[in-house]
Amino acid sequence: xxxxxxxxxxxVCAAPPxxxxxxxxxxxxxxxxxxxxxxxxxxxxxxxxxSLERATGHPVKSERRxxxxxxxxxxxxxxxxxxxxxxxxxxxxxxxxxxAALGILNEALGAGTPVIASPYAKxxxxxxxxxxxxxELLASxxxxxxxxxxxxxxxxxxxxxxxxxxxxxxxLG
Numbered sequence: 001x002x003x004x005x006x007x008x009x010x011x012v013c014a015a016p017p018x019x020x021x022x023x024x025x026x027x028x029x030x031x032x033x034x035x036x037x038x039x040x041x042x043x044x045x046x047x048x049x050x051s052l053e054r055a056t057g058h059p060v061k062s063e064r065r066x067x068x069x070x071x072x073x074x075x076x077x078x079x080x081x082x083x084x085x086x087x088x089x090x091x092x093x094x095x096x097x098x099x100a101a102l103g104i105l106n107e108a109l110g111a112g113t114p115v116i117a118s119p120y121a122k123x124x125x126x127x128x129x130x131x132x133x134x135x136e137l138l139a140s141x142x143x144x145x146x147x148x149x150x151x152x153x154x155x156x157x158x159x160x161x162x163x164x165x166x167x168x169x170x171x172l173g
Contacts, residue, residue, distance in 0.1 A: 006077035008033045011101045014042035015083040015120040017151045017160045021047055024082060024162045025055040031166060036074055037061065040088065040101045064100045078172055079108040082165050083120030083151055086131055093134035109141055116168045118146040144168050
């Protein structure tokens with residue numbers, strides 16, 4: 001009898017790489033991860049939801065669980081947040097917990113679940129002192145980060161560079 005594949009929660013924020021997030025989901029599945037997508041509300045406008053559901057085999061979650069809904073039985077072996085926006089990084093670092101995505105990130109941090117984040121912010125926001133401070137704070141809590149520009153394509157119309165995320169996730173195993 002074969003063992004179930006490890007589970008990764010894929011948290012997606014609203015930034016250009018979100019439009020191609022199914023590519024990352026497929027790569028993660030190719031690396032034998034069971035992928036469960038969780039999107040920020042803003043990211044739902046950027047993502048082809050049907051394509052992401054096909055790529056993961058699971059429904060996309062973007063809203064918090066209601067009071068009559070059962071808690072998900074899914075236990076994550078890791079969490080990936082890509083792209084991780086300026087807004088999400090800053091809210092997460094101070095413990096704001098008002099969305100499904102932030103709830104996943106905060107619980108993972110508190111539970112000691114490995115988290116990989118790929119920040120995606122324009123240079124003027126990446127230079128903001130709160131952003132730099134919050135990246136350091138989250139890193140000191142155990143979050144593993146790609147470089148802020150790691151996902152950016154080499155050419156304007158080129159593919160996003162998902163290997164930066166996949167390589168760190170492989171190192172966890």
